[in-house]
Amino acid sequence: MEGDDMKRVQIAVAGSLALATLVVCQAFPPFSALAEVTPLDVRKAMIDSVNPAALQIWDVGNNAVDDDGLPDTSKLDAATLNSLKDGATLLSEAARRLSHAGQLRASGPDLVGGKVPEGVATREQIQAAIDANPDGFRAFAAAMGDEADGIVKAIEAGDSAQVAELLVSFDGACQSCHERYWYVSQ
Numbered sequence: 001m002e003g004d005d006m007k008r009v010q011i012a013v014a015g016s017l018a019l020a021t022l023v024v025c026q027a028f029p030p031f032s033a034l035a036e037v038t039p040l041d042v043r044k045a046m047i048d049s050v051n052p053a054a055l056q057i058w059d060v061g062n063n064a065v066d067d068d069g070l071p072d073t074s075k076l077d078a079a080t081l082n083s084l085k086d087g088a089t090l091l092s093e094a095a096r097r098l099s100h101a102g103q104l105r106a107s108g109p110d111l112v113g114g115k116v117p118e119g120v121a122t123r124e125q126i127q128a129a130i131d132a133n134p135d136g137f138r139a140f141a142a143a144m145g146d147e148a149d150g151i152v153k154a155i156e157a158g159d160s161a162q163v164a165e166l167l168v169s170f171d172g173a174c175q176s177c178h179e180r181y182w183y184v185s186q
C-alpha cells in the first residue's frame with residue numbers, strides 16, 4: 001500500500017517536470033532552436049565584427065597619447081569620444097553574441113599552398129580547445145563585453161581619465177582568450 005502511494009507521488013513529480021519542460025520549450029522555441037542549429041563561426045565573428053570594432057578603439061587609443069606615449073586626455077575631444085563610443089558599442093554587441101552562442105565553430109587559418117602555416121593552430125586544434133571548455137570561452141567573451149561596456153560608461157560619465165586608463169589595458173581582453181583558445185598549436 002505504502003509502496004503504491006510512493007509510486008504515485010513519483011509519477012506525479014515526473015509528470016509535472018515534463019510539463020514544466022514543455023512549457024519552457026514552447027515559450028522560447030525560436031531562441032533555443034536557433035542556438036541549437038546555427039553554430040556561431042568564431043573566425044567570421046573576429047573578422048567581421050570584433051576586429052573592426054577593436055581597430056576603431058585602437059585608433060583613438062593610439063592618438064590619445066602625448067609625445068612620450070603616455071595617455072593624454074586633452075586629445076579626447078567630443079568627436080573622438082563619439083567614435084570611441086561607437087567602436088566600444090559594436091565590440092560589446094559582438095562580445096555578447098559570442099558569450100551567448102550555443103555552438104561555437106572554429107574555421108581555422110587560411111591555408112598557404114594547401115597547408116596550415118607553420119606555428120599556427122589548425123582548425124581542429126582550435127575547435128578542440130573550445131570544445132574542451134566552451135563556457136570558459138564564453139566567459140572570456142563576456143569579459144571583453146564588460147571591458148567595452150566600461151569604456152562606454154566612462155564616456156557617458158565624462159570621466160576622461162578613466163577612458164584613457166581603459167584604453168591602455170584594452171588589449172588584455174583579446175590576448176587572454178587568444179592565448180587559451182587560438183595559439184594552441186603545441
Ligand code: HEC
Nearest residue numbers: 043046051054106107108109140141144173174177181182
Ligand atoms: C572569447 C575568445 C576571444 C576573444 C575575447 C577574442 N578573440 Fe580573436 N580569436 C579567437 C579565436 C578562437 C580565433 C581563431 C578563430 C578560428 O580560426 O576559427 C580568433 C582569431 C582572431 C583573428 C584572426 C582571424 C583570421 O584571420 O584567422 C583576429 C584578427 C582576431 N581574433 C582579433 C581579435 C581582437 C582584436 C580581439 C579583442 C578586441 C579578439 N580577437 C578577442 C578568440 C577570441
